[in-house]
Amino acid sequence: MDEKITRREALKGLFFAGMGLAAGAPLMKSLGTPAAAATLPAEAPWKEAPEGSKIDTRTWDKMGETLGMLGLGCMRLPTLGGGGGGFGRRQALDQEAVNAMVDYAIAHGVNYFDTAPAYGESEVVTGKALSRHPRSSYKIATKISNMGGGRPTLAAGKEMFETSLKNLQVDYVDFLLLHNLQDMAGYNSRFKENGLFEWLLQQKKAGRIKHLGFSFHGSNEDLPGLVDLYDWDFVQIQLNYADWKDMSAGWGGNSKTTSSEFLYNHLVSKGIPVLVMEPVKGGALASVSDGVAAVMRERHPDLTPAANALSFVGSLPGVMVTLSGMSNMEQLKENVSLFTDFKPFDQKEMDFMLTVADLYKSKGQIPCTACKYCMPCPAGVDIPGNFKIFNTASDALTDADTSRKDVADKRKAFLKLYNEQEAGIRADACIGCNACLPKCPQHISIPTHMQRIKDIVARL
Numbered sequence: 087m088d089e090k091i092t093r094r095e096a097l098k099g100l101f102f103a104g105m106g107l108a109a110g111a112p113l114m115k116s117l118g119t120p121a122a123a124a125t126l127p128a129e130a131p132w133k134e135a136p137e138g139s140k141i142d143t144r145t146w147d148k149m150g151e152t153l154g155m156l157g158l159g160c161m162r163l164p165t166l167g168g169g170g171g172g173f174g175r176r177q178a179l180d181q182e183a184v185n186a187m188v189d190y191a192i193a194h195g196v197n198y199f200d201t202a203p204a205y206g207e208s209e210v211v212t213g214k215a216l217s218r219h220p221r222s223s224y225k226i227a228t229k230i231s232n233m234g235g236g237r238p239t240l241a242a243g244k245e246m247f248e249t250s251l252k253n254l255q256v257d258y259v260d261f262l263l264l265h266n267l268q269d270m271a272g273y274n275s276r277f278k279e280n281g282l283f284e285w286l287l288q289q290k291k292a293g294r295i296k297h298l299g300f301s302f303h304g305s306n307e308d309l310p311g312l313v314d315l316y317d318w319d320f321v322q323i324q325l326n327y328a329d330w331k332d333m334s335a336g337w338g339g340n341s342k343t344t345s346s347e348f349l350y351n352h353l354v355s356k357g358i359p360v361l362v363m364e365p366v367k368g369g370a371l372a373s374v375s376d377g378v379a380a381v382m383r384e385r386h387p388d389l390t391p392a393a394n395a396l397s398f399v400g401s402l403p404g405v406m407v408t409l410s411g412m413s414n415m416e417q418l419k420e421n422v423s424l425f426t427d428f429k430p431f432d433q434k435e436m437d438f439m440l441t442v443a444d445l446y447k448s449k450g451q452i453p454c455t456a457c458k459y460c461m462p463c464p465a466g467v468d469i470p471g472n473f474k475i476f477n478t479a480s481d482a483l484t485d486a487d488t489s490r491k492d493v494a495d496k497r498k499a500f501l502k503l504y505n506e507q508e509a510g511i512r513a514d515a516c517i518g519c520n521a522c523l524p525k526c527p528q529h530i531s532i533p534t535h536m537q538r539i540k541d542i543v544a545r546l
């Protein structure tokens with residue numbers, strides 16, 4: 087199915103998302119406590135997309151592009167040691183596994199591939215895998231951060247862009263993003279004052295950049311000023327059902343408000359296509375607690391928690407591409423299956439997902455996406471590692487009934503996982519220096535949570 091998205095339709099999307107979703111609260115009351123919450127289905131509820139089928143596309147007239155609704159995020163590609171890579175990580179990636187994923191993706195109509203110089207080997211490995219296919223069969227998106235050791239220069243920025251082209255084995259990039267813009271001060275120091283932005287505009291004129299945009303990690307108040315700087319072709323934001331109303335609400339984040347709803351609606355009102363990152367919140371929404379999963383399963387037995395999260399994003403008509411950072415073929419197959427003959431959520435389903443968000447947040451999970459922007463910690467703490475362990479038992483560790491056996495078991499399992507970490511990387515090694523605080527795009531109050539974990543461990 088190819089959807090043509092006009093500005094008018096996108097604006098319609100704004101109202102669909104902005105007005106109706108606000109009506110989620112009453113439904114929450116009717117959810118109650120799910121029955122048989124801990125019973126997981128024996129088999130995956132999805133089927134692989136048939137051979138020869140393609141994912142759905144959307145056409146963006148202003149850019150003259152038709153893009154698959156699902157994009158392959160290349161930050162968490164499979165590593166030789168197993169698992170996925172990540173921001174700034176230097177683990178060797180598994181070229182053969184990446185080749186297989188890229189081949190499968192292209193065969194099923196995925197044509198958007200998103201990488202960055204900051205993702206370790208990702209550009210090189212992605213470039214190798216894609217170069218085995220005709221250039222017309224894929225769109226490559228990469229980024230330019232130019233954070234360069236304190237004093238970002240024009241020369242450093244130019245070198246970064248030229249290296250990206252070399253790594254990706256291309257003579258132009260389809261989509262270039264100013265990486266991780268948070269506010270005007272960052273834009274001025276990294277791109278404006280040194281002349282790099284002007285230089286990038288020249289590259290665009292010369293055809294070496296097809297479309298120019300930025301990835302945004304700031305607050306609601308910081309987006310409009312950045313949007314008004316230039317006639318951006320697209321903007322990439324974090325959008326998922328848990329962050330729709332407020333990214334930091336309930337988690338003790340910083341004082342600035344960021345909500346996917348505001349960011350999305352603002353971009354749509356300006357007629358700017360929205361590229362979505364973290365639709366599954368770095369995997370956190372794929373591994374929600376059993377109780378939250380059961381509520382979704384009761385409504386959609388055919389969808390996993392990850393598929394529910396992706397469906398929420400894909401149902402918004404202003405979304406250009408939903409990026410998912412995939413680490414293995416299984417995840418890719420499930421996502422391709424979902425976006426093949428995609429069934430968008432209607433208003434009721436969207437409202438329902440917001441009630442799931444409330445339930446998810448009430449379980450006290452720390453909204454870490456494991457992006458590692460906060461690392462390395464000067465004291466050696468494995469910040470995302472400790473948060474992951476905490477999240478395995480967040481509901482049992484907060485205010486659950488301690489007389490229940492399942493709560494006691496979860497607490498024991500948490501303590502075991504925590505103590506199995508090397509001593510130097512546990513939360514109790516945190517010295518509260520706050521160096522990590524400004525680096526977290528999720529605005530997580532990291533030192534506060536480290537102290538919280540320390541206190542819980544001491545209590546247990």
Ligand code: SF4
Nearest residue numbers: 463516517519520522
């Ligand atoms: S506050 Fe703690 S976790 Fe954060 S950088 Fe400092 S020592 Fe590391």
Ligand code: SF4
Nearest residue numbers: 454455457458460526
């Ligand atoms: S704490 Fe923040 S910066 Fe660090 S890995 Fe988690 S989300 Fe990323």
